[in-house]
Amino acid sequence: MKRSLWRVLAGLLALTLVAGACGNDDDSEVAAGSDITIGYLQWIYADEAGKRIEDAAKEAVEFFGWSYETCDAAGDPAQMPVCGNQLLDKDIDVMLTDGIPEAFITDVLERAEEEGIPVLSAGGEVEPRDFYIASFASDDTDLGVQLANYLVDQFPGGARIIVQSVPTAWSDKRIEGLNSVIQGNNIEIVDQWEGDFADLVAGTEADVTTKLQQFDDIDAVWINFSVASIGAAQAIGALYEADDPDRPQLLTFYANPTTVNDIRTGRVDAAVDEKLEWQSWAQVDAVAAWLENGTEPSQQRAPNYDGRNFSVRQVVTIDTVNAMPADSTEVPAPDPPGDYEEYFRNKWCDEYEGLPNC
Secondary structure (H helix, E strand, O other): OHHHHHHHHHHHHHHHHHHHOOOOOOOOOOOOHHHOEEEEEEOOOOOHHHHHHHHHHHHHHHHHOOEEEEEEOOOOOOHHHHHHHHHHHOOOOEEEEOOOOHHHHHHHHHHHHHHOOOEEEEEOOOOOOOOOOEEEEOOHHHHHHHHHHHHHHHOOOOEEEEEEEOOOHHHHHHHHHHHHHHOOOOEEEEEEEEOOHHHOOHHHHHHHHHHHHHOOOOOEEEEOOOOHHHHHHHHHHHHOOOOOOOOOEEEEEOOOHHHHHHHHOOOOOEEEEEOOHHHHHHHHHHHHHHHHHOOOOOOOOOOOEOOEOOOOEEEEOHHHHHOOOOOOOOOOOOOOOOOHHHHHHHHHHHHOOOOOOO
């Protein structure tokens, strides 16, 4: 019932926007970019994965010539609804966000629904989903599976590991992926704990230091939230020399620039990655289609685009990094599917008239 009402409100907003564009020489609503304002509710911009996702969204928004507002909650769940309401106060037309669980911002989503403002998510998988009209995301279970497969390959005789998670659906799915792989492989989770959203670097450094001193013979440290791997690397580096055979491996998610450098210097051993940025371009693509002709966004996590699916994962290790230019932190995208930015730019220039960057 709630979703049906939401569609009605979204349709009414689309009609309002189209009516407001009457009199413009260009009959394309999308081309009237200066009349559209996109608000971005950021989980934590200091997390390079969050930065990657938002920077891509801003680039795609600017391609259309739309206005852009942002608010960074800095990882604090209490600040997320404050940021969301601040964006709504600025009379935005659409809100984008990066995998923030709906429970963190329920009042914002209810207000957006009442005001006919669609909200689209990208980044991690979101469950339950009663308000986001679309949610583009990686397959977090498979992210966990791929990193766990790397772990099993590294320790064929078994291993003792410690695992940091966070209370979100996408984190739970990564742990499900881990557990599905390690069953029967003599991989023991010695300890699992939740990281503190408000203190993911220093707090993780303290937690990992304590746990490595508490538990004997830990072979690997598994970190679910990418920014927390910075703290974990600092903890391991303070306790072990880089070439110490007893140094536990550090496994995490997303090959962000700092993570790539940490792999290069031996502070991180593996990071499973996906070109997260495609999800932001998919958000903007869905917004453009909705504004232009009322097309409802795909409900798939990772839709196909003319036979292409940009949601492809890979485990990045020292071998991957050594194959890159020495000063590069940009992990090449898998090919296929190829360059998502080129695909969407060409798609939009073909579909919409009068775009400023075509």
